[in-house]
Amino acid sequence: MRVLRWNELDATARTEALRRPAQVVGQEVRATVADILEAVEREGLAAVVDATERLDGIRREDPLLTEGEIDAAVARVPAEVRAAITAAADNLRAFHAPGGYTPYLREVVPGLVCERAVRPVRTVGLYVPAGSAPLPSTALMLGVPAVLAGCPEIVVCTPPTADGGADPTVVASCVELGLRRIAVVGGAQAVGAMAFGAPTGQEGQSGGIPRCDKIFGPGNTFVTEAKRQVAGLQGGPGIDLPAGPSEQLVIADSGADPVWVAADLLSQAEHGPDSQVLCVSDDGKLLDAVAAELDRQAAELPREETVRAALEASRLVLTRDLQEAVAVSNEYAPEHLILAVRAPRALLDDVEVAGSVFLGDHTPESLGDYCSGTNHVLPTSGAARYTGGVTLASFQLSMTVQSATPAALGEMGPTAVTLARAEGLEAHARAVTRRLEGDAR
Helix, strand or coil: CEEEEEEHHHHHHHHHCCCCCCCCCCCHHHHHHHHHHHHHHHHHHHHHHHHHHHHHCCCCCCCCCHHHHHHHHHHCHHHHHHHHHHHHHHHHHHHHHHCCCEEEEEEEEEEEECCCEECCCCCEEECEEECCEEEEEHHHHHHHHHHHHHCCCEEEHHHHHEECCCHHHHHHHHHHHCHHHHHHHHHHHHHHHHHHHHHHCCCCCCCCCCCCCEEEEECHHHHHHHHHHCCCCCCCCEECCCCCCEEEEEEEECCCCHHHHHHHHHHCCCCCCEEEEEEEEEEEEHHHHHHHHHHHHHHHCHHHHHHHHHHHEEEEEEEECCHHHHHHHHHHHCCEEEEECCHHHHHCCCCCCEEEEEEECCHHHHHHCCCCCCCCCCCCHHHHCCCCCHHHHHHHEEEEEEECCCHHHHHHHHHHHHHHHHHCHHHHHHHHHHCCCCCCC
């Protein structure tokens, strides 16, 4: 990889250096997704079953795993993996528990009380990918805050394995959290099932995949496009955030270990050929060493072809100093940011935008992906400029509540009347004046 010298680039070249790989959703993908969603909305479960057979080669008349299938899947997971799942879940619970909305109450004037009430989202759907690699960690990242929030109804959708079941580690992660409503369905048909509902049995009976108020989880192009389409429907579900390809930026100083820096970059590059990684440093020799390590370590990886494709759109950037390196990062707004510097906390205050930040040489991004306790469902494609990742609050609703005594209405009512008439909304004004004037007819 060639080192880009930031101070030798003009504004156009800088913009190009930080450009993500083009994410083109072709008309064929849009049309295919729209057709699947239309069929699921019209036909329900039958369309979900047919799409799963056509696209995945698996036909299950009822996509929900039975209790026997769940127990059998968990029994196939090695004890050390189950222990790791428990340890990761414990850390996630500890970190996320205090992160929800806080109810509060204020008496803004005597007799006029305003408050915030917090409720869980009633029905949530969690999508756990299992394409090129199953992601039990995603089941934990989504399931822990959903359970902590107290969501009354939670369904997990995950693509089928070759034998028609679900990946055992995904199932074990769900069971760790007490989630046993697991549907073996993936792709756009899974999103459609969660958006419109795909019930089983007689009308009015509980079963199958419920219509969800909000859908969470990453996925491939078809899943992402399906989430986008259903979220745009009138009365459609909410979604967590638009999930794009993985990305990581490492700021490294002269004391950083190029072996470790390269390993961090490759950990995200192996997600997919459209992933992107950047290393920004004030030390040219360090960047040269990282470039050599990337080439050497990539050759050792099972997913070498994927990694090398991702590296084609990746960057090594030389800056004047570390403060300029942080400025480059803020412009890029990375999903993951590693501060591989001697004094990482000294730089942290200058970091304005990033999905998740990892401080120092001994905090690889992989910890956040699996077990540190933070969440790995994070904003990509520059969305860190305006939103954060999934938290407990993502599974909650915040309602405002107010109550007024007659005296409080007498004090604040005229203010409402004045503003309503300033807006030309006389009915608004009269909803107050009729009370103030005692008109109860």
